[in-house]
Amino acid sequence: xxxxxxxxxxxxxKKTRTVLTLLSIVVAFVxxxxxxxxxxxxxxxxxxxxxxxxxxxxxVSIIQLLPESYKQRMEKIPGVxxxxxxxxFGGIYQDPKxxxxxxPVVPEEFLKMHPEIILAPEQRxxxxxxxxxxxxxxxxxxxxxxxxxxxxxxxxxxxxxxxxSYLWEFDIVGIFEGRDKNTDTTPMFFRYDFxxxxxxxxxxxxxxxxxxxxxxxxxxxxxxxxDAEFENSSYETKTEAEGAFVQAWAKQIGDIALITASxxxxxxxxxxxxxxxxxxxxxxxxxxxxxxxxxxxxxNAQMLALVLAESCxxxxxxxVLGLGAAWLLTSHGDPTGGMLPLYFFPARDVLAxxxxxxxxxxxxxxxxxLQAMRLRVADSLRRI
Amino acid sequence: MSEQAxxxxxxxxxxxxxxxxxxxxxxxxxxxxxxxxxxxxxxxALMGPSGSGKSTLLNLIGGLDHPTRxxxxxxxxxxxxxxxxxxxxxxxRHVGFVFQLYNLLPVLTxxxxxxxxxxxxxxxxxxxxxxxxxxxxxxxxxxxxxxxxRQLSGGEQQRAGIxxxxxxxxTLLLCDEPTGDLDRKxxxxxxxxxxxxxxxxxxxxxxxxxxxxxSARASRTVYLNKGQLTRExxx
Numbered sequence: 001x002x003x004x005x006x007x008x009x010x011x012x013x014k015k016t017r018t019v020l021t022l023l024s025i026v027v028a029f030v031x032x033x034x035x036x037x038x039x040x041x042x043x044x045x046x047x048x049x050x051x052x053x054x055x056x057x058x059x060v061s062i063i064q065l066l067p068e069s070y071k072q073r074m075e076k077i078p079g080v081x082x083x084x085x086x087x088x089f090g091g092i093y094q095d096p097k098x099x100x101x102x103x104p105v106v107p108e109e110f111l112k113m114h115p116e117i118i119l120a121p122e123q124r125x126x127x128x129x130x131x132x133x134x135x136x137x138x139x140x141x142x143x144x145x146x147x148x149x150x151x152x153x154x155x156x157x158x159x160x161x162x163x164x165s166y167l168w169e170f171d172i173v174g175i176f177e178g179r180d181k182n183t184d185t186t187p188m189f190f191r192y193d194f195x196x197x198x199x200x201x202x203x204x205x206x207x208x209x210x211x212x213x214x215x216x217x218x219x220x221x222x223x224x225x226x227d228a229e230f231e232n233s234s235y236e237t238k239t240e241a242e243g244a245f246v247q248a249w250a251k252q253i254g255d256i257a258l259i260t261a262s263x264x265x266x267x268x269x270x271x272x273x274x275x276x277x278x279x280x281x282x283x284x285x286x287x288x289x290x291x292x293x294x295x296x297x298x299x300n301a302q303m304l305a306l307v308l309a310e311s312c313x314x315x316x317x318x319x320v321l322g323l324g325a326a327w328l329l330t331s332h333g334d335p336t337g338g339m340l341p342l343y344f345f346p347a348r349d350v351l352a353x354x355x356x357x358x359x360x361x362x363x364x365x366x367x368x369x370l371q372a373m374r375l376r377v378a379d380s381l382r383r384i
Numbered sequence: 385m386s387e388q389a390x391x392x393x394x395x396x397x398x399x400x401x402x403x404x405x406x407x408x409x410x411x412x413x414x415x416x417x418x419x420x421x422x423x424x425x426x427x428x429a430l431m432g433p434s435g436s437g438k439s440t441l442l443n444l445i446g447g448l449d450h451p452t453r454x455x456x457x458x459x460x461x462x463x464x465x466x467x468x469x470x471x472x473x474x475x476x477r478h479v480g481f482v483f484q485l486y487n488l489l490p491v492l493t494x495x496x497x498x499x500x501x502x503x504x505x506x507x508x509x510x511x512x513x514x515x516x517x518x519x520x521x522x523x524x525x526x527x528x529x530x531x532x533x534r535q536l537s538g539g540e541q542q543r544a545g546i547x548x549x550x551x552x553x554x555t556l557l558l559c560d561e562p563t564g565d566l567d568r569k570x571x572x573x574x575x576x577x578x579x580x581x582x583x584x585x586x587x588x589x590x591x592x593x594x595x596x597x598x599s600a601r602a603s604r605t606v607y608l609n610k611g612q613l614t615r616e617x618x619x
């Protein structure tokens with residue numbers, strides 16, 4: 001700590017240069033924060049709970065339906081604990097831009113399958129007893145200012161009612177919370193029995209199944225058994241882990257992880273050069289001063305540490321400011337109005353960012369620090 | 385501070401020292417079979433023309449460089465045999481340097497510059513402050529403690545440089561042309577200060593200078609010519 005004022009004074013030597021370098025580091029980490037939030041939104045929609053869940057869909061495409069009767073057959077397959085289904089409703093509330101997901105489900109089965117969805121007991125009871133009842137996540141309820149008791153009209157782009165109308169009306173009987181931060185609280189779920197009776201086509205058919213496996217160590221084996229069960233039928237299936245299913249949705253945009261890594265790679269490589277150049281220049285400019293420090297007794301190791309501390313202080317300061325700004329800017333949630341419901345800057349990525357800032361400081365400072373360490377005192381003292 | 389002398393009573397004892405620099409394929413011999421003894425408490429002036437090896441000799445005495453041959457003993461310790469790491473620690477404990485161009489860090493105030501050698505000790509912040517205040521008072525610069533080097537005159541900067549040199553109460557104070565960049569008046573003040581440190585505080589001082597006026601303030605003057613010591617300038 002007693003050397004801190006010396007390190008800080010060196011950084012303040014050329015204020016404009018230091019501030020510009022600092023700003024470039026801050027911008028890099030803000031970008032990192034945004035990309036982390038986008039990556040989280042597109043690929044991170046699976047909680048730990050999802051580790052023991054499989055998704056069973058039609059082998060050809062997610063938009064092909066499966067028979068409702070598959071549930072009983074699935075639950076007889078060794079390794080399957082339970083199964084329940086959902087169907088894509090594709091509804092719009094008032095304006096097509098106000099996108100959010102609505103799916104018909106079997107309430108008891110659905111809530112048992114998804115313990116990460118937290119619903120008050122009286123709301124759960126109301127859902128079980130109200131055929132037109134629907135529960136909605138906290139985010140969407142707040143977004144549209146819905147409250148329990150409201151009737152909400154949803155225009156489906158896929159499903160018409162028996163009277164030919166595409167306009168469906170639901171009673172909000174519950175508002176659910178997410179158990180974890182990465183639980184999506186934007187969807188609305190309503191009762192499948194009401195939906196199945198009221199729809200004009202597709203009766204007895206569902207979108208996909210969620211299957212809970214008995215042994216979390218054997219999901220791949222169970223997935224194979226499920227697909228084998230329905231092989232050579234009219235509705236062959238493809239079973240995959242819930243995470244892979246969500247990521248397959250995201251991959252319709254592209255390989256998010258690769259895109260993110262490529263952009264960040266380019267940004268951090270540039271920052272590496274910018275910061276490295278600043279520190280190198282700063283060390284070159286004060287060869288005589290570094291020689292003086294060695295003359296009065298600073299050891300080689302202390303010289304190395306002094307320059308590394310300087311580059312690390314600059315990088316960590318920029319990193320903390322950038323990560324803090326990214327945290328603030330992403331804390332307002334989804335900027336797209338519903339397309340990225342899980343848009344937030346995850347804590348693990350913040351910690352990874354901090355580690356990256358330390359690494360940036362060490363890498364950029366290493367070469368100039370070695371130069372400072374190897375200075376010959378007698379020579380450097382002449383270079384004032 | 386203990387100023388242990390060698391067996392012959394000298395604080396600085398240099399025997400048969402040679403220093404050769406290699407420039408490309410050529411060897412340049414700067415010091416030749418040089419012997420020098422400096423007793424504790426002496427104020428020695430080292431004179432000689434440019435390129436005579438004065439600064440090289442001072443660097444060897446200050447542990448900034450190693451001799452090619454010969455021995456350099458300070459207070460009984462063979463510093464020519466110390467590793468770079470141990471030599472750095474030795475310098476921190478035993479040597480104060482004063483340079484022609486002051487070599488103050490422009491980003492630190494006078495008191496922070498003076499404090500630099502103390503950062504390598506185990507003293508507490510309060511103890512460091514007390515030592516810095518004493519050193520600044522000794523050179524008459526306590527009223528300029530918070531000023532940056534650019535806010536000080538040349539003479540004041542050199543005073544700060546001397547304060548930094550004596551703040552750890554070193555065995556030896558080595559001055560390389562301490563008045564070389566000052567006008568006569570400021571130079572006289574600095575020489576008076578060095579004289580006072582020698583006479584009143586018993587500091588052993590070795591000063592390299594070109595200036596006969598400066599060397600006249602020392603208790604003894606030796607001359608270096610073509611890498612060898614003489615008693616007279618024209619020997």
